[in-house]
Amino acid sequence: MFDISPQLDCGGRVLRLDRPRVMGIVNVTPDSFSDGGAHDTVEAAVAHGLQLVAEGADLLDIGGESTRPGSAPVPVEEELRRVIPVIERLAAETAVPISIDTFKPAVMRAAVAAGAGMINDIHALRQPGALDAAADLGVPVVLMHMQGEPGSMQDTPHYHDVVAEVHRFLTERMFQAEMAGVAKKHLVIDLGFGFGKTTEHNMTLLARSARFLDLGVPMLAGLSRKRSIGELTGREQPRDRVAGSVAAHLIAAQRGAMLLRVHDVAATVDALKVWAAVDAVPMPRVD
Numbered sequence: 001m002f003d004i005s006p007q008l009d010c011g012g013r014v015l016r017l018d019r020p021r022v023m024g025i026v027n028v029t030p031d032s033f034s035d036g037g038a039h040d041t042v043e044a045a046v047a048h049g050l051q052l053v054a055e056g057a058d059l060l061d062i063g064g065e066s067t068r069p070g071s072a073p074v075p076v077e078e079e080l081r082r083v084i085p086v087i088e089r090l091a092a093e094t095a096v097p098i099s100i101d102t103f104k105p106a107v108m109r110a111a112v113a114a115g116a117g118m119i120n121d122i123h124a125l126r127q128p129g130a131l132d133a134a135a136d137l138g139v140p141v142v143l144m145h146m147q148g149e150p151g152s153m154q155d156t157p158h159y160h161d162v163v164a165e166v167h168r169f170l171t172e173r174m175f176q177a178e179m180a181g182v183a184k185k186h187l188v189i190d191l192g193f194g195f196g197k198t199t200e201h202n203m204t205l206l207a208r209s210a211r212f213l214d215l216g217v218p219m220l221a222g223l224s225r226k227r228s229i230g231e232l233t234g235r236e237q238p239r240d241r242v243a244g245s246v247a248a249h250l251i252a253a254q255r256g257a258m259l260l261r262v263h264d265v266a267a268t269v270d271a272l273k274v275w276a277a278v279d280a281v282p283m284p285r286v287d
């Protein structure tokens, strides 16, 4: 139906998109909303990344700056200090693609030089220099929708039609990326759950996420342990939101997401195995 690329070439490490793939989150931050401080040393972050691969993660997403609502910006030198040693070690010690979760061009460039094979940019390459960096680096890049800035995005999110507005934004960012020289085969889109959106906005986007398949590129879904899951389930603590997160990501996969960005890899991998077994059952013949 849509000629979505069957794989992503992540700096020589190929990620086949024959089934939904699990992106394990490694936050090397003191203040990430769900696991801040748990892995904020090189050793702890590397150990956590290796653990996620052992649990079945198909790729890892390394982040050095929390983007939770109300988060404070991190200087580029500090972000580099946090993530580069971790990327170097994980790129050497595991064979899965490594993604860098950053919107700073300097961090993108240093991370790819250190062994990252994908850029995950919550600002969709809108920072000065980011489009050129992505074009120069020639690796897949995730373009995510955000309304506003992390510091204030959850104050009063408002849309006339959230699906149409997010679709328009991603269409425009894809156009800008391709005009700057980023190959379409390297583009991934992300609806940006929780980034300037109420729970109602998030659930509307999740329900209609198949609407975005006409953009012709893989879609990433990131709902893991987020506030909306907490609101729907009554689970105050992010670590208690595993079941709700797995349910949301299974729905995202069923509606076309090919990359699932999660904290709880083992639970997500298990859920996808059950889904795959059911999905493999041939449709009844219609004579």
Ligand SMILES: Nc1nc2ncc(COP(=O)(O)OP(=O)(O)O)nc2c(=O)[nH]1
Binding pocket: 025, 027, 029, 031, 032, 033, 034, 063, 065, 066, 067, 068, 101, 120, 121, 122, 142, 144, 190, 192, 193, 220, 221, 222, 223, 261
């Ligand atoms: N592409 C993409 N990247 C993201 N990066 C961070 C977070 C926020 O989650 P987390 O990393 O767990 O928390 P924090 O930003 O506090 O480190 N969510 C997304 C997302 O939904 N999509």
